Amino acid sequence: MKAEFHDSALRDLPLLDRALFQSFGAGPIRIPPFHHIHHAVGQQAARHPDLTAVEHLGESITYAELDRRAELLAEFLTRAGVRPGDQVGLFLTRSIPMVVGILGILKAGAAYVPQDVRIAPAVHLRHIVRTASINFVLTTSEHRSALPDNLATVIAIDEVPDTTRFCRTFTEDSDIAAVIFTSGTTGRPNGVRVSHANLCNVLLTAPGCLGVAPGTRVSQLLNIAFDMAMWEILGTLAHGGTLVIRGSDIERTASTVDVVIATPSVLASLDPAVCRRVRTVAVAGERCPQALADAWSRHAVFHNSCGPTEVTIVNTVQRYEPGGPLTIGRPVPNTTVYVLDDDLRPCRIGEIGEMWAGGECVTAGYLGDPELTAARYLPDPFLGGDRLMFRTRDLGRWTHDGQLEHHGRTDDQVKVRGFRVELDAVTSALESATDCSRATTLLHNGSLVGFISPASAAPEEARRAVEELLPYYCVPTLIVPVDTLPTTDRGKVDRRALLSRLDGQKETVA
Template structure:
């Protein structure tokens, strides 16, 4: 049988839509061409809605008295949430907010925050979230300028500089009934600002189609059912917060918005979405109701997956903001990977020339299909650099360079092998910091680790502080070549975290001055 005929029969059998362009696979051996498509092209699954707030409105119609949001004693039913959001959406429209606009959401976690998000979406605009407690004014000005924000939602407790735009306080909105407004149905849903290589954050525009694809299909839906209590634990400016908030409400769950007591909130939950660093601070024995956990945002230690998978369905996920929260998911089964692509998306493992790598060879992960976002707001140059025409799907499709290194396992899962921008040079050798971190974590008693390069020295941090540096050193020396061995092992009580729940390498480096 010819390779073209075999491939066509495979595509027909597995409903690959649209099929990959065979001409783009000419450099692969025949067997690898089939596997490149079988592994890299996810199943087709059409989301039930094309606008994420339409899924939430459907829940409000079906179960109006069910609890939608809880926060420090405040409770909103789905009916109340929907009514408040309608009122605010009408007020936004009266203030000139139109389809395609971007509205700032500058506040902290609260029930008002959830009302604001839904109202902005109902008005046809995209919300731009920032945690006002911790965001410097200079950063806010950059966000407002880059995203073209004119109207900003906040609450009276926060002082938002008046020169940034028209300020609307959510805790003063009128709640009287108003005629339903026309649904403008804007395409963009949220703009998430991520760290940029120039020191200024880049705003990624995520569409409704992007969100519906990951949140309304399995496994991204996480099996959330009506009544499930799902935590809103993360920084609201982090893309995974949209997973918590919109993913919960789209499926009829109760969003439990935390205050300062993270552990106390977690004890009442059924579903947790978090970074590994945040999850590691929680005790699964203290969270008896949790049946589903998903982690993303940074590499997951094997020990963390082992611990939590004994209590709940554990999902290890991967994907930058530019491919809509996560684009690969694994239901952990004892062999930790980052899984397979989510429905209606593709993953390609490519070499430096953007040619397909043979199956099993490490290359850079590019993502295509329904996960690919609209690019960077106001930065066409960077968009053109990171978003490229997709030669495998063809047409107007684009693929995104994730900068993750990965390879396919024989059964079609993705093994993560660090980051292209996490590579450092030590004595002329290229070293992956993630590979060093993984070796550190295999030391007895180690709950978490991180590797950093400081003044041309490779330094390993391990937690807790009771871990023995010499034992760690022996473990690393058994696992890695000599040029990957840290010259210094530093035990710490806890690994510091950024406001987005990831290990703060800058804070670790600052500690080195105090190490004898």
């Protein structure tokens, strides 16, 4: 069973395309078992109190103890003045107290706002506190001194009194679970308001649940400020799994788990032969190379996913089969995807357009920025009512068997010599060359520049691969071999770092 689209929104399409546009664009209807994500975690604590909930560098905590500490913290926050609907900062690093902090904030009826204090500069933290009207910041005693002065009321999670007897104050649950700050296109971070309904929809239904069950070990590799960290952390605990938080050695952690959730850049740093225990992999956040999907899908179920923060982690998922076409799949349950032209009219099946997302994945907008919210979240003419759809800025098209192909982003379409070029298409061609495992393409001073990895990959062969697959104007002027592609603190290819390498770079490379 799927949602019905309004006929009036489909009138510009031929009859056959109308049926396929709806059939392909609507995910199945499923009812999540909980309305608030921490209630799912609480059920696991009640059913499996002695199971290990979290591991980190030799330390561990059971579900019963995690729930007890989170309840203590929630009561402490309530008595300190935190009210339902508030935003509470969670400024620390990966640790067991981090997980206690998340659940304690949710149990207090507030939304958590995560940041890694080792990475986020003081000006960034101040902007977040100001934008989110944060009065309380949770950290640990270890990181208290790293926070800017006069930031907010700072509470060290590991210093909260361990009172075994207390009367828990009743608190109402909030609609908003987290505020995730993205880099945005405005030059300053934008706070995306993610609701409990958003999280329950993607994390408590398949395929987003990833088959996690009591005893399943799931890695926590990503920056805690990244929306995919919610998939790792809350997606694991909501199903009774064991969250294995990494230290400095990512591969060592990944080799001990059953499920890995990562960006393709982070996954590319891991050796599948070392991580033989891994049986399920999910990637999102950036384009996935086919070779990477093939390497991991030989021994693990491989999910290629897509979706910006504003549509709650991911809103399309493909279970990839080795050697088959790599797409971003189909909409997750209770969500929709519309491929539209520049005038917001439905594209025919097979035509490339911009992807808009609707349904239960659509978040509550940008905190404190109604103008940007109004520009990116528009009334949904397909579902109607008061529903909104979000402009993803991703380009895509439907295949004739109902798979969604990703064709880059609207801001990745560049003009070269008067011709429009899709950077992702050039990158795919570069990666088709022998010995090129990863690549990316940038526009620099009006010319295309390709970066290929590893450094042993031959630029001349990569150039020939592009020449064979794409028009002449798509061939990079410069192709630079590098050991590895640098990544941002969120595990994506760092294009700024690559552009900085071009200073003084000679075109004799290729």
